[in-house]
Amino acid sequence: MVENILELSHITKRFPGVVANDDISLGIRKGEIHALVGENGSGKSTLMSIVYGLYQADAGEIIFKGVPVRIGDPRTAIELGLGMVFQHFMLVDTLTVTENVILHAEPHNWGFVDYKRAVSGVEELATAYGLRVDARARVADISVGQEQRVEILKALYRQAEVLILDEPTAVLTPQETEELFQVMNNLREQGTTIVFITHKIKEVLTISDRVSVLRRGKLVGTRNTAETGQRELAEMMVGREVLLRVKKEPAKPAETVVSVAGLQVRDRRGMPAVKDVSLELRRGEVLGIAGVEGNGQQELVEAITGLTTPDTGQVLLRGEPIQALSPMKIKRRGVSYIPEDRHKRGLILEYSVADNLILGLHSDPPFVERYLFRNERQIKAHAARLVESYDVRPPNPDQIIRTLSGGNQQKVVVAREFSRSPEFLVCSQPTRGLDIGAIEFIHQEIIRQRDQGTGVLLVSAELDEILSLSDRIAVMFDGRIVAVLSIDEADEQRLGYLMLGGDPQQAAGEIESGVTAK
């Protein structure tokens, strides 16, 4: 008989206007990796925040190791043996890895922190679970993946028996994700129980033992991972059958709309990031750029859209050079851009939906009259129209955009950029962090743009996305385009091989299974 280390019984949590968790009962078995999946806003993070003591349930009971417990705050949770790693890390940048791990639980001698003992303790712990990280490095100097390991170490250092990971892969590169899964396996072998919150079905299938699906605050069901599949889980999450591939007609490419020739761009540190890239894009086609993140895609896109100036090379839009123009002038010539990071680039979170929908159009008629004054009526009308046709929820143009869900925020960006009927559309990670419903919507809109004769450049780290939307695929590695394939020639294995720097000649030939892994 399998023992539940953690049991949630009839948990209900209401927020003004929504029931975030509706009578959820769930058992987590000792030593398992239990995936908790659901779309954005389905209540999975809320549920785990209740377990960790950040929220109090309105009704229901938490039973830990067979005893009903009241978890009033995270400290109580930690003392019980619960640990949680959040999407946004809570580390002190200026302190070292060790200092962060031992914070508030410092080993000490006569009131002085025993730093040496702390370092060796942290190193031991890291080695035991395969968490590669330099215990003496400053947190400010380490990568996001390493920061996450520090967070996991923090929980383990406090002897967590149940570790809750809130969408841990959202911030990781594919390699880092691989490594995280290895660590999770190690933890399971050594008896730690893991609750893994995600909305990526593939990850669930790869790593978990059991999976529970939430939808709109309710538990839809729990399955043994071995006995379920992608289709069933997707259906449980969305509540209906989902298209796993985008429905589309073959592309009808017309004349060239953009050509990039010999482009060289440096990154912020002055290192060459884009090395001699040349591309051609036609009207009515989607050109996908596949590649592991950090291989120059972002610099390429920012040079094309005018946010950085290339060292050398040309970007021609309908035959005219645009590489020296300002972002505003490039926009006005019919270029739309979905930026990779909607919080850093795409939106002004303190502005209303209506004001975000005019970002970049704000200085042009009809939104400005007499060269200076805002035309509130036009701004409102524009917002009302787009909110309706792109189904932004809640449909209130005056709402501050920070309070919208990630999917709806992205819909605002998409609405703004797509509704301008661009001739050239750049989409950079257009569906990052979104749930299946929103992804489906945005994918259909991209295909609709293509069919209206727009040239689409799609940059994505998700191979699925590249494969289901693109008509041609360029693979970027180390700042260069290493291969351009038609969609018929491309498959996951070949792309994966090229993305990791594989020899294009060999990729054309047969590929041994397992080549993609290393």
Added chain:
Amino acid sequence: MELQQSSLSSRNLLVPLGSVILALLVGAVFVLIAGENPITAYRVLFVESFGSVRSIATTLQRATPLIFTGLGVAFAFRCGLFNIGAEGQLYVGAIAAAIVGVSFGDLPRVIHLPMAVAAGMAAGGIWAAVPGILKAKLGVHEVINTIMMNFVAYYLTDFLVTGPFHGGRWAPETDRVFPTAALERIFLPTRLNSGIILAVVAIVVVYVILWKTKTGYEIRAVGFNPGAAEYGGISVARNMVLAMVISGAVASLAGVEQVLGVHGRFIQRFSPDLGFMGIAVALLGKNHPVGVFFAAVLFGALRTGGAAMDRLTDVPRELIVIIQAMIIMFVAADELIRRLFPKKRKG
């Protein structure tokens, strides 16, 4: 610190009002130490600052320069810039207005007065543009540069008022400005002058620029999120410089008002830290033009009533400084206020 608020809703009023109440409570302790009844002291404070038309006029007169410096600081805040240089900007504005005011005696009033005001604004604008440009082009922090520009302004005006523009009297001051350049007194015998009308106009203009024009949209966008502004085709550098110029021009009006409306001449080091008080006013007013008005009036009232309290009770006027300091402390510690005055919490 929440430097960026879009509107003055009741939620936003909680911290300023709570801070004022708490500061008065802390002040009451000091009144008790001075051996006086706090209720008596505060009654005097209130009656002498708001109790009669005349005292209200005095309060408004004291508030006028603070409205200008508060507005100036708040404007820069909206672009994400911390302008500590209002003091220097008001000095160069004051000297420029005084120089125009003591010259051109044969001009008609409709030309002379606007010219003096415009000269002051131009001087303040240029003074603030320097740290603005340094920030926009070279990334030098504006706090450092605006502070340093203050010292340059002190010594430059010291030189001008003791050298080329020294007046006929022995004191370090200019001659009286011609009546054609003066902001006339509007409520004798107080020194309330038409500068208060200018202040109200400035409030409206700042409000319109920030929320009704594309320029304000761009400036606030840069303040909230420079990355997104740049993506939206907004020039971050240009808007930073523009925001500093407007900020400096508005702040300099404090000096202009003191010269043309109160003293009638430029007096060396005349300002009782009006520029620095402007930072407090902006903070308390939540960087909103209307909030700035009420904050400035409050600070004006404290100074007016404080002087009377000193005269009529055993409480020294330094109590006012304590209260002002406490207000700033509590506004900065806004989380404390939210906990002391809990509203219904959002989930």
